[in-house]
Amino acid sequence: MTRALEPVTYPSGDGTPVAETFAHLYAILVILEVLRQYLEGQQATVLAHQFLYYAPGIPTARVVPDVMVIFGVEPGGRDNYKIWEEGRVPSVVFEITSAATRAQDQGIKKALYEQLGVGEYWLFDPKGEWLAEPLLGYRLTPTLADPDLPQMVYTPIVGGLSAVLGLRLVAEGALVNFYRLDTGEKLLIPSELAAELRSTAARLKQVEQQLGQAEQQLDRKRRRAEILAEALRAQGLDPDKLHGIEALR
Numbered sequence: 001m002t003r004a005l006e007p008v009t010y011p012s013g014d015g016t017p018v019a020e021t022f023a024h025l026y027a028i029l030v031i032l033e034v035l036r037q038y039l040e041g042q043q044a045t046v047l048a049h050q051f052l053y054y055a056p057g058i059p060t061a062r063v064v065p066d067v068m069v070i071f072g073v074e075p076g077g078r079d080n081y082k083i084w085e086e087g088r089v090p091s092v093v094f095e096i097t098s099a100a101t102r103a104q105d106q107g108i109k110k111a112l113y114e115q116l117g118v119g120e121y122w123l124f125d126p127k128g129e130w131l132a133e134p135l136l137g138y139r140l141t142p143t144l145a146d147p148d149l150p151q152m153v154y155t156p157i158v159g160g161l162s163a164v165l166g167l168r169l170v171a172e173g174a175l176v177n178f179y180r181l182d183t184g185e186k187l188l189i190p191s192e193l194a195a196e197l198r199s200t201a202a203r204l205k206q207v208e209q210q211l212g213q214a215e216q217q218l219d220r221k222r223r224r225a226e227i228l229a230e231a232l233r234a235q236g237l238d239p240d241k242l243h244g245i246e247a248l249r
Helices: 022-038 102-106 108-116 190-234
Strands: 044-048 067-071 092-096 120-124 135-142 152-156 167-172 175-180
Touching (some): 022 044, 022 067, 022 175, 022 190
Antiparallel strands (some): 044 067, 120 135, 135 152
């Protein structure tokens, strides 16, 4: 009798911290939320610090991108991401480089993402300690027809331009900021969105107060016109036939 194979378990975590410092954690969360809002309504998802499995049946064949963007899949979160189930490789991966991760980020992870076919790979150093520049980007580019070389390799991205996202990426302080290529508009981070909402609410309140004051002034004019009309009628005059009375109403 053939013994049934036990199902393969693909863990969703390993108990390690999400990030080495608060600066690294905040950078991850901001990238996650800004891109999630930017891609809202599209067939895409943005995941952060979750296992990316790339070989069925081998739970150890996995990597943990700090942030990854996948197009052509159902929006929303996952406990983990299995390439063979979703049918899509991440289009963009971000790694937030620290003292503990710099060797892997620039070595084995870069080579793995290149082999998997991740379209763009971005490295960000929020403390400006471990990279030649705070923000480095790489894009898969076809190689020359050399049988000894892979078909696609990473080449440096110039000017922070993400062709995949349609955005320009800029390292500003401890964050990566994103600007639309079509309009130049900055994608607001959560704190900026909250400030804009507060400002908009304050402007609306001011407009409501101004409209209320204008309505009160109009009511006062109407009452004065009615009092004047009644006084004229008391004197036997028809206010509708007098010049200017109608304009006061």
